[in-house]
Amino acid sequence: MLRKFSVALSTMLALMLLISFAAAAAPAELRFLWWESPQRVESIQRLIDEYEKAHPDVSIKLESIPWDEYWQKLPILIAAGRAPDIMFMVSGNVQRYAEMNALLDLREPYVSQEVIDEMYEPHRAMVTYQGKISALPFTLTTxxxxxxxxxxxxxxxxxxxxxxxxxxxxxxxxxxxxxxxxxxxxxxxxxxxxxxxxxxxxxxxxxxxxxxxxxxxxxxxxxxxxxxxxxxxxxxxxxxxxxxxxxxxxxxxxxxxxxxxxxxxxxxxxxxxxxxxxxxxxxxxxxxxxxxGLGGDFLAVYSKTPYPKEAAEFVAWLTSAEANGQYIAENYYLSPRQGAKVTYPSRQEEMNLAQKQAELASVRLTADRAIPxxxxxxxxxxxxxxxxxxxxxxxxxxxxxxxxxxxxxxx
Amino acid sequence: MAKVNRSLTGTMGRSWLKDAQFTPLAFLAPTIVLLVAFAFIPMIWGLALAFTDYPILLSPKFIGLDNFRRLKDDPVFWASLRNTFSYIIGTVPPRIILGFVVALLLNQAIRGRNILRAMFYFPVVAPLVSVSLLWQWMFNTHFGVINGILRMLGRAPVPWLTSSKYALPAVMIMSVWKTVGWNMVIFLAGLQGISPSYYEAAEIDGANRWQCVRHITLPLLRPIILLALVISTINSSKVFEQVYIMTGGGPGYSTMTLVQQVYHSAFQSYEMGYASAISLVLFAIVMILSVIQFKYLGARTDE
Structure with missing residues (x-):
């Protein structure tokens, strides 16, 4: 009787171990909601492919929605329990979604203080809600x-x-x-x-x-x-x-x-x-x-994602100067990282002037526009x-x- | 007594089972299920939300009549309500009258009648977004074709979409153009259902054309007029796309309508409760207008 019980218990334990190993080996499947135009979707898909190649344990599914529908669909998806793990935000919406407890605090252990310090001051004010960093800037605009x-x-x-x-x-x-x-x-x-x-x-x-x-x-x-x-x-x-x-x-x-x-x-x-x-x-x-004021596009992680670490790491990588440089150059955005140099396909002088304009931005206007x-x-x-x-x-x-x-x- | 009741219920139940026609019910069931799931339940849910504070991502919180109290003091709501009424008054009668007149003309045996009918109906099937953009350019103060014609006639250009005085009438003009064809088709169908013998008899009695229209066509078309009136009123009260594209509700609040305010409250302010309260007011308005129309036109139709 005892022997039978021991065999059954061992089998169960073995099965549980097998299941947990299988779960650990399965890649983290991240859903990434994006609102951009087809040309920009192509740029971002290239970056996703690059990231997946370097991180075989992560799989990212890009879901693109036209701009006009994005702000109707995103809250509905979240409310319906189908929230994406990673979502695109624009300047004014970061704190609003943070206020509704929808965004993960990206401070350490997810994103280093060094990365946060690279943000422009108005941008940092914009993504900070109750001391938490609710999103990382992907582009900078003025x-x-x-x-x-x-x-x-x-x-x-x-x-x-x-x-x-x-x-x-x-x-x-x-x-x-x-x-x-x-x-x-x-x-x-x-x-x-x-x-x-x-x-x-x-x-x-x-x-x-x-x-x-x-x-x-x-x-x-x-x-x-x-x-x-x-x-x-x-x-x-x-x-x-x-x-x-x-x-x-x-x-x-x-x-x-x-x-x-x-x-x-x-x-x-x-x-x-x-x-x-x-x-x-x-x-x-x-x-x-x-x-x-400063504006821009931001990336945020859903607060209840099952993969907070993987999603935050991807967001930190995607918003880094080495990853998003090409996207920024192709679409004539400014880099959200202080000191990052961007080479544009044309109009370098004009973009340098725009960069100088951004450096003069008002923290107060930027932060006022960001309140929930x-x-x-x-x-x-x-x-x-x-x-x-x-x-x-x-x-x-x-x-x-x-x-x-x-x-x-x-x- | 209880015995009698049980016996009655039993008899009625058996009788119902005996008389019931299961085949139509079976065919109707999917539609009924879909209607309940996607129309009735959301409607009741929307009604309940009007009494809550519901910032969509958080749970709704019951706040009683607060949303309706807020409506009372909201100048944007009153402006939207006024504009919605003005829009209904400014578009429904022209739609009905023009639709009827065009249908009368195109019911005659004239050359190119089918082409003309298709031309009048074309705006109805054209996408609203495209035609709104087209009319936006036509109404452009400096480069639009309408002001170009006015200039040719020696008249001063009109700031159609950039002045609070002309913006709503401009949207009304475009909307009437877009929907006259629909009313025309409805009236044409009605006209073709009137037996020619009535007109022949009237002609023999010496009635002229106007008398025929006044005493034969209009009375016989009353159910059709009621239908066109109710549907046009409902559609006009829901105006959104053309305003959103052509003026964005401006200048100021001069073209802001109730549906646009619902959209703003729901998807820009994320105040679902407040948006539901405005929707409820809109629902009440449409309901009252429809009841009035049925009462006055419907009763006379039944006579």
């Missing part, structure tokens, strides 16, 4: 003013090439007006339609959307009012395009507008679609400071800016409405 070289030459304008010579508001307005006239365009400049492009005017004038503690609004200030009045002046005088005009983005590459505020990543498209004229890059106009509740009042910021800029509302009234929305949300 605003980039483009100009049509033919129009500038015709107007006798030489856009500034150093941050010290960046246009003041008055110089910028004059330059845009002159270029508009020289080009015979309906507008001198397209300012952009979203907070990333419009808020720097407030921050560079000493204003801010949120108070220092980020517990309430600070937007209703004389500095913000002055900035908004300047933007209103630009639009109502016909120098800048209306922030509502959805077609403005197409006017610059078509040669129909002399200046456009976009992003350096636009060059990936411009290099193929702009054939009739040459374009250049200049610095964002500035006042007391540069005031521009930002998207809850962003719609009000956009709508009130629109109404003020087209002259439907006074700057002071617009700021009051934004202040009220922010305070209601944060309280």
């Amino acid at each position: 605003v980039t003013p483009f100009y049509n070289k033919d129009h500038a030459a015709k107007a006798g304008i030489e856009p500034p090439m150093t941050p010290e010579n960046a246009w003041t508001w008055e110089e910028f307005k004059l330059a845009a007006a002159k270029m508009k006239q020289a080009a015979g365009s309906p507008y001198g400049v397209g300012l952009g339609t979203r907070d990333f492009w419009l808020l720097p005017f407030i921050y560079q004038n000493g204003g801010a959307v949120l108070n220092e503690a980020r517990t309430g609004s600070a937007i209703n200030s004389p500095e913000s009012e002055e900035a908004l009045a300047f933007l209103q002046e630009l639009v109502t005088e016909g120098i800048a395009a209306s922030p509502v005009d959805q077609s403005v983005g197409d006017l610059f590459p078509a040669g129909l507008m002399p200046m456009s505020f976009g992003g350096h990543w636009d060059m990936a498209r411009f290099e193929t679609v702009i054939t009739d004229f040459d374009y250049g890059v200049t610095f964002f106009p500035q006042r007391k400071t540069s005031g521009v 509740a930002w998207d809850k009042f962003l719609q009000v910021i956009h709508s009130e800016f629109q109404m003020v800029m087209i002259g439907d509302k006074k700057p002071a009234d617009g700021l009051k409405a934004i202040e009220s929305a922010i305070n209601k949300t944060l309280q």
Whole structure:
């Protein structure tokens, strides 16, 4: 009887050991959710293949979703218990998902302090939620003013090439007006339609959307009012395009507008679609400071992934300068690692200028835009800016409405 | 007494079993299951969510009527509600009237009738996203064809999509163009169901064309008009894509609609509870409008 029992017990133990060995030998299967375009998917798949080759114990399945659907599908997948192990994030969403306990804290033992120290300070502020590092930056972005070289030459304008010579508001307005006239365009400049492009005017004038503690609004200030009045002046005088005009983005590459505020990543498209004229890059106009914010793409790990170590290691590798350098160069992004040198296929000078612009970025604007509740009042910021800029509302009234929305949300 | 009840129940049960037609039920079962799973349960779940704070990744928390109290003080909600009503009023009557007039004209024996019918129906099948982008360019203040025509006529260009005064009417124009064909087809089907003998008799009695339309066509088409009216109202109250693409809800809140606010609340603010509360209001509006339409047009149809 005892013998029979011993045999049965040994068999069971042997089976359990066999199963645990098999489980240990099976590769960690990571699902990676991504939102980029087909060309970028190809770039990232190359990197995945490279990583899998060096790490046979890890298998990564890339799932790509178009940008428009990404932010609907990601929360639904997580809520439905089908969360990816690794997910793509954009700047404003990192802390929001961290607040909802969806992101793994990537600090040691997963990612070394050295790697975290390589981030730009505004970026670090952006991914830090309650002292935890919730994502690692994959790319770095900032605003980039483009100009049509033919129009500038015709107007006798030489856009500034150093941050010290960046246009003041008055110089910028004059330059845009002159270029508009020289080009015979309906507008001198397209300012952009979203907070990333419009808020720097407030921050560079000493204003801010949120108070220092980020517990309430600070937007209703004389500095913000002055900035908004300047933007209103630009639009109502016909120098800048209306922030509502959805077609403005197409006017610059078509040669129909002399200046456009976009992003350096636009060059990936411009290099193929702009054939009739040459374009250049200049610095964002500035006042007391540069005031521009930083953005970018980030990679995060799902907090309840069964493979936290493997997923974090892959994210750390993918965001390292040696791995993502090619992706950054091909897509005209900036490196999120301080001191990393990137060689672009063309437009190296323009990208160097964009890099300098990024180094002047405002920590406050970048960190303000990253708070979890930002998207809850962003719609009000956009709508009130629109109404003020087209002259439907006074700057002071617009700021009051934004202040009220922010305070209601944060309280 | 209990004995009698048991006996009654037993008789009824057996009778039901005897009379039941299992074949249709068996065929209907998959549809019923799908409807319950994908329509009724989500609807009830949505209704329940309206009383919760639900940031999608965390569990819903019951907050009673807080979402509805918040609606009361939300200026964006009131702007969206106003715009949705304006959109319904500005699009439903033109859809019905134009659809009816075009159907009347294309019900005549005219040359190229089938081609014309296809042309009027084409916008209905064209993808909404594509036609929205197309109209966005047509409405462009500086480069659009509509302002080009106005300039040729010596008129000043209109800032169609960039002014809070014209943006909603511009979206309405595009939406009416897109949907007139659908109403035309519905009315054509109705017109072809009216016996020509009525018109022949009226002509013999000396009725003119307008009198024929007024006293024969319109009364006989009342059920069709009701159908077109209810469906057009429901569709108009759900307007989203064209606004999202052509104006993004702006300038300011001038083209923001209820469905767009639902989208913002659900997928940009991740406030599922608040989005559900707005959806519930929209549901109530559509329901009330449909009941009114049925009451006034449906009753007269039954007479």
